[in-house]
Amino acid sequence: MILKEIPGDWRRMARGFLKMKEGGDELLERAGKLLEENIRPRYVFRVCGIGFSESGTVCAGLILPGNDIKRHLEGYESAVLMCVTLGEGAEKAVRAASASSRALGAVADAAASALAELAADEAERLILSSLGAKRSSSRFSPGYGDLPLGIQGAFLDFLKAKKRLGVGLTEGCMMLPRKTVTAVIGVEK
Numbered sequence: 001m002i003l004k005e006i007p008g009d010w011r012r013m014a015r016g017f018l019k020m021k022e023g024g025d026e027l028l029e030r031a032g033k034l035l036e037e038n039i040r041p042r043y044v045f046r047v048c049g050i051g052f053s054e055s056g057t058v059c060a061g062l063i064l065p066g067n068d069i070k071r072h073l074e075g076y077e078s079a080v081l082m083c084v085t086l087g088e089g090a091e092k093a094v095r096a097a098s099a100s101s102r103a104l105g106a107v108a109d110a111a112a113s114a115l116a117e118l119a120a121d122e123a124e125r126l127i128l129s130s131l132g133a134k135r136s137s138s139r140f141s142p143g144y145g146d147l148p149l150g151i152q153g154a155f156l157d158f159l160k161a162k163k164r165l166g167v168g169l170t171e172g173c174m175m176l177p178r179k180t181v182t183a184v185i186g187v188e189k
Contacts, residue, residue: 001126003041003084006118013114014107024107031108034097035115038089039179043123044164045082047131047187059184062158068145069184072137076186080127080136083161084120085180086112112179120181128187137186149173155182 011028015021048060050073056065059079073079090112098105120139128136143149152173159182161167168176175182 001043001123003043003119003122003126006041006115006122008118008121010111010114010118013117014110017110017113018106027104027107028111030104031093031097031111034093034108035086035090035111038093039112039115040087040089041084041115041119042087042165043082043084043119043127044159044161045080045123045127046159047078047080050076050079050186060158062154064147064151064184066146066148069140069147072140072145073184073186076137076188078187078189080124080131080185080187081155081159081182082120082123082127082185083156083159083165083167083180083182084116084123085161085165085167085175085177086116086119088166088177090116090179091177116179116181120183124183124185128185131187132189133187135188139181139183139185141181141183152182 051058052070056063057070057073094105094108094112097108142152142155150173153169156167156169167180170176
């Protein structure tokens with residue numbers, strides 16, 4: 001699914017990532033323009049019932065190991081597994097900005113990170129609204145707590161993220177394109 005807009009103040013978030021209190025307006029505007037021209041925010045998700053076993057939390061055959069995710073999802077009837085990406089265009093924009101100047105590259109990277117988080121917020125809002133969720137948990141991603149980052153490959157396979165969004169994984173479990181967010185959300189309908 002394509003996100004038509006990404007609400008939120010990405011400039012404020014990017015400043016926070018860069019630890020900039022003020023200034024840099026011109027760099028932020030240039031980075032924003034590059035990203036706007038290149039990103040294509042999209043997302044996929046699956047909803048599944050939740051079960052618990054000695055191996056971990058089970059969602060439609062996918063086992064999420066660890067006690068933290070189990071605690072996070074306790075009390076919810078189902079889980080939403082989602083993947084949100086800005087696409088390869090974000091990588092292209094950051095590379096182009098970096099080729100222009102290191103400062104612009106750093107600002108573009110921070111801006112893309114902020115936009116990825118805001119895109120995840122918007123995808124979450126749209127998903128929960130479409131499900132008519134009465135309540136939900138916060139997002140919980142592979143690598144949080146004792147949910148291993150190594151689950152990322154199975155997580156992406158479960159969502160068919162490579163085929164549907166072009167999201168892949170390096171041997172070190174880094175998602176490509178980099179400006180991608182995966183998460184699990186507990187849901188009660």
